[in-house]
Amino acid sequence: MKYDATMVMLPREKLLAFGPQALSDVELLALFLRTGRPGVHVLRFARQMLDHFGSLRALLSADLAAFEHIDGVGVATFAQLNAVGEMSRRYYAAQIKETCLLTSPETTREFLCAELAGEQREIFIVIFLDNQHRVITWSRMFSGTLAHVEVHPREIIREALRHNAAAVILAHNHPSGKAEPSKADHFITRQIVHTCQSLDIRVLDHLVIGHGECVSFAERGWI
Template identity: 65%
Template sequence: MDTAESLMPREKMLQSGIGSLSDVELLALFLRTGTPGKDVMTLAKEMLCHFGSLYGLLTADFIQFRSLSGVGIAKYAQLKGIAELARRYYNVRMMEENSLLSPEMTREFLQSQLMEEEREIFLVIFLDAQHRVITHSRLFAGTLSHVEVHPREIIREAIKLNASAVILAHNHPSGCAEPSKADKLITERVVKCCQFMDIRVLDHLVIGRGEYVSFAERGWI
């Protein structure tokens, strides 16, 4: 009888479930085929080694990607499609499940929406009194290192949606998620403005590349 380690990714998935696959095996499952003189498992290992992680691979641009010998636009399109499919999945899941947000689900959703942005985006999730998602909105867009946020616009949108609570989020395209002094100041302003309208700010998450910071987890909200 074959052990799990000796099985090809598809057979291993059928026997032990998708969660049993390593990063290399999961990547090989999506790639399906190798390149001339290189089987798909070898190709998957080389790609992960070259980019350092699945994150590094899925966020690479085409110039970085084609530095791999024998790999072209078809494989690049496959992997970009995977990343976009994941982003859309979290988007739909957020709206269709209509469930209470967990910290993990919130973080995963925000990372899927903001992690690859090349400029700062300020996104707000609007919730009802039971903390179920009403909608989310990219209210402000900025530059590589700054986004101007207007608390009154957040309040106006929350009132229009009859929201009882909000979760704030923005990304740092530099990759480092550590909040700046400006991030802390604008969070304080938004919290104070929301308090006047009896709207709770549950958290503010800063999304970096493969990392995040939660104001709530740090006790800042």
């Protein structure tokens, strides 16, 4: 096997040498935790936590009750983990307002994935943009159940006109984790596109967010 120096480096050393992107999920969590528990090294403890929750996304969006049976994790650690998730959402919310979404679609995806991570019901978000495709504002316009959200195109139009928006980006999540759009998703998208066209407002995309995946209507050629 080829020797790799990063395999024997501690997370902090590895981060300083190669940047945070070089760390695995286990190493990132271990760096955050700093210590393990009696008889359990921090890297092993981090691995056990990720195995228990299934992913960083699930861990960061879990409620306090989910940590009750994990030795070594108290209210303080839970609060810190919640703060990390919220800081991530606020970071992307700030970044999206500073970016031209036409030239940086990955920023949109990152923002929406962070914003909708852990939601247990469908949330429909609309991002309103000016004629240079810069973000004016964004809104969680509709919320629904585990498998459905009722969307009203006229309300989207009303908000777009109120903000003098020239374009919009639509997005909603699938709490089931599967991002593939449903027939209902296609139907409401066509309705919104048709309604917006009558007032010369462009629908740039509709993004469906799952667990670790995202489907873009624009990329699929559906818009």
